[in-house]
Amino acid sequence: MTKKIKIHWGIKCALAFGYAYGIYVASSTDTSSVSLxxxxxxxxHFVEYGILCLFVCWVVSSFQIKSAKMFYLLAFGITSLYGMFDEFHQSFIPHRSADVLDWLADTAGAATACFLWHVFIRKNKASNRLLTDR
Structure with missing residues (x-):
C-alpha cells in the first residue's frame, strides 16, 4: 500500500501565486525585439494559462468542494480573470498592448485544463472512493 503525501494548501497557493507572478513578470517585459x-x-498564452489553471485546480481541490460545477467555475473563473488582468496590465507596458484574442487564448487554455483535470483527476478520485467504500 502506498502512502499518500498531503501537501498543505498554503504551499499549493504559494506555488500557484509564484507561477502567476512569473506570468506577470513575463508580460512586463518588452518583446518588441522578439520575432515569433x-x-x-x-x-x-493557451499553454501558460492552461498550466496556471491546473495550479488553481490543485489549490481549489484543497477545499473539498463537493459540487463539480462550483469547483470548475472557481478554477476557470479565477484563471480567466487573471488573464483579463494581465491583458489590462500589458496596456501600460511600453511596446505591449492588450489583446482580446490573447485573453480568449488564455480562457481556452483554462477551459482545456479544467476538462483535463476532470478527466484525469476528479473522475479518478470519485472511482477510487467507490472502490474503497465497499
Missing part, C-alpha cells in the same frame, strides 16, 4: 511565427503567441 504568426499566432504562436496565442499557443503560448
Amino acid at each position: 511565427p504568426n499566432h504562436i503567441d496565442k499557443l503560448i
